[in-house]
Amino acid sequence: MMNIEETKTNIFNDQKPGTSGLRKKVTVFQQEFYTENFVQAIFDAQGDRVVDSTFVVGGDGRYYVKEVVSKIIKIAAANRVGKLIVGRNGIFSTPAISNYIRKYKTNGAIVLTASHNPGGPDNDFGIKFNCENGGPAPDQVTNRIFEITKSLESFKYVPNLIIDIEKEQSTAIQVGDRKFVVEVINPVEDYVVLMKEIFDFPSIKELVHGSAERPKFELIVDCLNGVTGPYAQCIFGTELGVGESSIVHSTPLEDFGGLHPDPNLTYASNLVDTVRKGVYDMGVAFDGDGDRNMIIGKNAFFVNPSDSLAVLADNLELIPYFKKTGIKGFARSMPTGSAVDRVALNKACDIFEVPTGWKYFGNLMDAGRLSLCGEESFGTGSDHIREKDGIWACLAWLNIIAKLGKSIEEVLMDHWKIYGRHFFTRYDYEGCESLPANEVMIEIVSLIQNPKFIGEKLSWGDKTYVVQKADDFSYQDIIDHSLTVNQGLRILFEDGSRIVFRLSGTGSSGATIRLYIESYETNPSTFMMDAQVILKPLINIAINMSKVEEHTGRKFPTVIT
Ligand code: G1P
Ligand code: ZN
16 A cells, blocks of 8 residues: 655746646756646646546657656545556657547546657656547636646655556556556557548558559658657558658657657758658658648648648548538638638538637537637647647548549649638747747737727738738637637738737747738739748738837748748
């Protein structure tokens, strides 16, 4: 029998979860009791439901995951949790955790990830709480956790409880008068089963192998040394027969091998360079915890995530899962380009616009109102789980290509011919000081608060845009009626173009300014043009009006998508 101890702790006032959980430098989490406090607060926030509950624990394999798993085991045991399901070696992708929670009806999960942020002793760590629907905790829950951290006096743990998480095994321990079980499992198995239920694997297999009618469709997958490695090896390698050399960076590493595991044109440039050589028909990359994806076609033809969402929406019936469930509705986060809105209109389907962050899709899915959703930040997913899902997005594209028999570029061109093209770009000014970043936002607020701003003409070169509406985006959930405010400053123009400014809510320190720009073209001669060229007037208008350089000293953004 093992004993419970209670230790007095000191309070940390900075444990407010952001867009996606609590994210800080590893060194912050390593402070004495910092991690323990947050984990204790998660269990306290459960109230009586914690008694005999089952939680899933795992993460993206980054530095400090294993240490935190062993802390969670000790604290859970002392807080009357009945059972913990732990991914072997602490590995569990975010989408696979969401699936596990739903499939086995567990009470939720503690997900150890800082997603696409770099890893290693000097980089980032994160703790995210997911609820029993499999999705990230909504604001009410994260707020409750935060409130608890501000007055926490002690935490409980079982000091002698040590479990070997390198072996798949189940261990039952007597803790005080209760039984506590830790089950270390293979984190890949159930997820692979789910993917095979959703997609037409035989057709995808034929696509990537080639047939008498069609040459082999060459695919290359880059896991950026994140958690998707073992999933990709099993799904693309074992199940679909993609060669080993086409599944790269597929061993999860604590520091992601020095890579920044964010699948975009800047950080996945190795993949982009490889695909640009013209051998591969498709390249795909995933982020650290496996929920993001980037899709590129032959010669590195870039598929903007907002377009990817629209194309998937338009072709969803080609995927067996949606043939079965029907299409219940679409959604996107506010800054995401509105290409999908046109598909929704065409299909007479609902389309919802929610704040940034996957947690806002959950209620709609639970209420059966939403089948497919996405964000411009390389997140795409469906109601098969309650997280975005990188591997799912890749399989969805492969499934659609297998049925349409076209290249990625042809699919996009055909889409634009029908719907017109929404040009979209995002500028990120990463690692700014907080104060100047706020000044940039205040600059815009003071502009849009002026009643004369509506109707104002903003020009650059020979282009002029008339302001139709400007606000700070807020959202009322149609299911639980909760109101979320301050979700981004929007300037909407009469021709449907948009400028949006937001501060990132996922950084671990400082501030990141995000500038989103969108315009809509119906003239086919523009379709193959570079978004940066088409959007230049709007970009310049946005940069000038925000005085971003004046405030932050930044001449250029750090990342352009
Ligand atoms: C970013 C993305 C957002 C995404 C989140 C978690 O949040 O912009 O779309 O949901 O990461 O992956 P941000 O840093 O902008 O708050
Ligand atoms: Zn992620």
